[in-house]
Amino acid sequence: MDPIIIVGLILLGILAGVLGGIFGLGGGVVFIPFLVLVFDFDADVAAAISLVGIVAGSLGSTSVQVSSGKANVRLGLLLEIGSVIGALIGAVIATMMDNTYVLIVLAAVLAFTGYSMSRKNRRTADSVEGDGGLLSFHYNDDEGKDRTFRLQNMGIAYPACVGAGIISSMTGIGGGAIKVPIMNLVMKVPMKVATSTSSYMVGITAMTAAIAYAIAGVLPIDYAAGISIGAIIGSVLGAQITKKLDAKHLKRYFGYLLFFVAFVIILRAGGIV
Numbered sequence: 505m506d507p508i509i510i511v512g513l514i515l516l517g518i519l520a521g522v523l524g525g526i527f528g529l530g531g532g533v534v535f536i537p538f539l540v541l542v543f544d545f546d547a548d549v550a551a552a553i554s555l556v557g558i559v560a561g562s563l564g565s566t567s568v569q570v571s572s573g574k575a576n577v578r579l580g581l582l583l584e585i586g587s588v589i590g591a592l593i594g595a596v597i598a599t600m601m602d603n604t605y606v607l608i609v610l611a612a613v614l615a616f617t618g619y620s621m622s623r624k625n626r627r628t629a630d631s632v633e634g635d636g637g638l639l640s641f642h643y644n645d646d647e648g649k650d651r652t653f654r655l656q657n658m659g660i661a662y663p664a665c666v667g668a669g670i671i672s673s674m675t676g677i678g679g680g681a682i683k684v685p686i687m688n689l690v691m692k693v694p695m696k697v698a699t700s701t702s703s704y705m706v707g708i709t710a711m712t713a714a715i716a717y718a719i720a721g722v723l724p725i726d727y728a729a730g731i732s733i734g735a736i737i738g739s740v741l742g743a744q745i746t747k748k749l750d751a752k753h754l755k756r757y758f759g760y761l762l763f764f765v766a767f768v769i770i771l772r773a774g775g776i777v
Contacts, residue, residue: 510726512542524739531678532555532710533762536676540610541769548603551717557735563736579641587669590672591669591712607773610674611773615762618762641654655693672713
């Protein structure tokens with residue numbers, strides 16, 4: 505155990521929590537670049553540490569989303585079956601795959617996240633009115649009225665959720681940037697519900713993957729504890745800062761930064777940096 509690294513991870517957790525609150529991000533987008541490029545962890549070890557930090561940071565936000573009724577628990581649990589299976593598969597792949605290839609996958613995910621954040625106008629899909637069946641769900645619209653919607657294209661969406669779980673687990677990034685488009689554009693879940701439910705789902709996926717990494721002996725418990733402490737503190741600070749600061753106009757620039765980070769990680773994969 506290196507005390508300097510522990511302190512550094514606590515500070516990283518705080519930073520990720522604050523930025524996550526400001527930009528509406530999961531902590532993994534902040535954790536992973538620092539863990540790989542600054543702390544010089546291998547990609548699978550970095551993913552394992554990041555996932556524990558995501559679980560810790562999501563505890564507060566998850567309770568808020570569920571208690572406020574914004575997150576649809578039944579929908580989240582339905583989709584998490586596929587995501588959890590994917591998370592287990594992804595952890596196995598990451599521990600067996602060469603570090604270079606994991607870094608390439610990581611760079612691709614960061615670039616995609618940066619693209620999603622930097623777009624001026626995001627495409628959204630209209631939901632389909634529910635019919636009272638098993639795939640119908642209730643939600644409150646922007647005016648507070650009770651509405652229903654019915655899931656579409658489950659034959660495509662469920663394998664996509666498995667894929668999202670694999671990518672999230674392999675890279676140590678929560679996967680909200682992948683799950684939200686799947687839920688809204690493919691399954692026709694209203695964007696408001698997709699965003700909140702995805703935040704709720706991320707913690708479950710991350711916890712499953714973190715346990716798999718721990719069983720594989722990849723997860724350094726002391727470092728994971730350090731980043732968890734910071735993530736919890738950071739999530740509280742981030743929630744307070746968000747109430748006073750509107751940083752929507754800065755989100756695009758953070759997306760551009762992620763493009764740069766993805767480029768640097770590609771250079772790291774090629775042994776250039």
